Amino acid sequence: MRSVKKIGFLSFGHWSPNPHSGTRTAADFLHQSMDLAVAAEELGVDGAYFRVHHFARQAGSPFPLLSAIGARTSKIEIGTGVIDMRYENPLYMAEEAGAADLISGGRLQLGISRGSPEQVIDGWRYFGYAPAEGENAADMARRRTETFLKVIEGEGFAQPNPRPMFANPPGLLRVEPHSEGLSDRIWWGSGSNATAVWAAKLGMNLQSSTLKDDETGEPLHVQQRKQIETYREAYRAAGHARTPRVSVSRSIFALTNDLDRAYFGHDRESRDQVGMIDDTTRAIFGRSYAAEPDTLVKLLREDEAVQAADTLLLTVPNQLGVAYNTHVLESILTHVAPQLGWR
Template sequence: MKNIGFLSFGHWNPSPHSHVRSASDVLLQSIELAVAAEEVGADGAYFRVHHFARQLASPFPLLAAAGARTSRIELGTGVIDMRYENPLYMAEDAGAADLIAGGRLQLGVSRGSPEQVVEGFKYFGHDPGEGNDHAGMAREHTRVFLEAIDGKRFAQPNPRPMFPNPPGLLGIEPQSPGLRDRIWWGAGSRKTAVWAGEQGMNLMSSTLLTEDAGVPFHQLQAEQIHLFREAWRAAGHEREPRVSVSRSIFPIVDATDHAYFGAQTRSEDQVGHLEGGLARFGKTYAGEVDQLVRDLAEDEAVAAADTLLLTIPNQLGVDYNAHLLDSVVRYVAPELGWR
């Protein structure tokens, strides 16, 4: 069995060719797509977070609203850039949204990816300081966030408070039980996957790896997953970790699918440069169901993961993306033993 969800970057564009022409459109349609995903039998609705861009940026109002409209599916992020976050404020938002959703949040966090502006986190009031770097700052913010949602009590209470306090130091409220076990680290390399395993966070791996070893993407990603699980076991964590991978999967079951994705049936991995180093991008899976089943059966990383996130073309609108999810859940997943 495999959990299947969607991952939306939440693009919006005022072009008449887009079904998502405003920030209001993308927020409201994201909620509607989460509802539709639940109706077709998918397991998760995940949203990307980008700042200074015409994309989804502020996840917690969206997650709370989707949580109030759904009852079963997981609701998550892939990923929140921790360089931009006040970790204690984020802990409050995450606890509240998780309680609204009934404990269904699955929050992907990370150092983040290249952004629209230079050192955008500084505009949000976060500066790593002399001798430190932004990756270290992201990890420090993550450490504080994890401690806060895990119930750490650290704040000295006012001796004459407005309302009575419980005894001892105070922590962030509200607390949502179990949220700490539902935090994922978006790892772009084997090294960061090992670090995530050591910290006791689940692993989230996308269609991009910020390294290249000269092997197909899915094999490099499968090695990343293996190293993560080894690090998890060596650290002595008691629960079983979860692992998600993202894929662009487009079953061609009608003429509209063919018009949109017929030209991508021969997609291959790509290698390029990102932030001064080599990066490997995974291929798109597009084709008729029988061919997709054969291709995906050979994907070692998909086989190793318990959760598959389908990257969707959200600007094609709710109805078409619900159709894509339904095609994967109804036709592809059963043939691969995922359902």
């Protein structure tokens, strides 16, 4: 089935002092990310998304970057994939998200989740957080998510001071700044069918993770397609009025010149990988796609999750620089997306 898709890029935001890296400092990453978002918007790319990891040479605090991109662009969606809610104060996050969304004119697409394995043990404890009695870290993340979703609806909940520094509006006070419509643009990064159903019940959009619990032993794209179907069924059953969005992310490289083949030609035979997370959970990680454009088109037609999703996020090798990543995106938009009916 041919269907128009939104196509964005997803940057892991790595930087490294390695002399072969084009992104050697945090400043390099931040400025190059802004430049890539501007270039992507000019190409017609629909979204600029960023991974968030703490204690790592990656984007730990996404809102300054998202706000800066929002100020330099006018059309492209800006988002995350994903913010680890184990580390977040929901009310302060609501303030930051509201400000970033207002700066961008309502283009924020905020991916959140319970997070993935981190660089340090229980890193959220260093941020001053701990699960409540009877909770684990995943429970804590979901509880904070529910608080965040409630707060960004914009209803007052805080008792005003009878002698405030500044005059208050009548009634209970809400977190400010409030951005109308942001609550419809929150995504849950789901690594299992159960959490996809939970996200659907709360009315969130779905980011199907490329690192997913291996629940059936089937190829990742099949498991993701079934997860998407389960999510959409649960969303309908919950009675939400709007149509939700679903994204999947993939590493996809059209080999159109010698440099492409030098960088990614070895990924032609890439396959799904299976391993253990934290020695407790069997997980499956998706393959990369690297081939000449006509072959890519055939391969992507067979990817059931890519076909089922309305949004495709292309992971980009950000350390190869803005010019090369612009070429990577342009190759997909020019040589692949039109043949699949996505453009």
